[in-house]
Amino acid sequence: MSLTGKCVALSNAQFVAPQAAPDESQAIIASVQCILDREHYFVREVDRYLRHNDFLNLRKKEMLYKKWLEDVSEPLLQKIEDKMDGQSSEEIRRRNDEQLSLYLNYCKKKGFVALETYDPSEYDPFFLKTHTDRWKVSIPALQDPLLQGIQRKFIEAGVIKQCETGRPCSIREVNELSKAELPLLPLSRQHMDSIAWLKIPYLYIASEVYKTNRQKVISHKDSESQ
Structure with a gap:
């Protein structure tokens, strides 16, 4: 090249x-x-x-709220309105006048009313607060969509218990079994349902058990401060 x-x-x-x-x-x-x-x-x-x-998710919440409103809230409010409409103003006024008359007669008879020594058979100053049966509303079982998961769990637990025992178990029995599995808390109400709650005495929060417990806490704080 x-x-x-x-x-x-x-x-x-x-x-x-x-x-x-x-x-x-x-x-x-x-x-x-x-x-x-x-x-x-x-x-x-x-x-x-x-x-x-x-x-x-927003649509699910809206549909769940709508279903709860139709199946729970509106029937319950309707029952309450019907119950309140059944109590006429004349009947309420008559009941209040009756309580006032009992109070005046008791004052004339005893001279005074002492909450520590009053006799409920003669006059009960807490009658309108303790006797609330007239205001209770009875409603059928509500199809609450918020409880469908819990109810489905109870049904499954009932089927399992039926397979173990050989006999059908009611929802109440399954509920009691589920409560027994929970750890007990001191002075708790975890085993108390709505029916048991209505049966508790008036001023239950101030029962002797709670008074004793509060007194122990106060005594413990006083000992620490000293």
């Missing part, structure tokens, strides 16, 4: 090498752009899914 041919070949090699670098950079840029496009698409899809999921 002549000297001129060598120079031409060297010049061509020098021109080809710089052209390869821009082509490689373009390929890298295209690959990076493809990755970025996929990332942006993934972010958009995740964001769309999260918005759709929030919308579904």
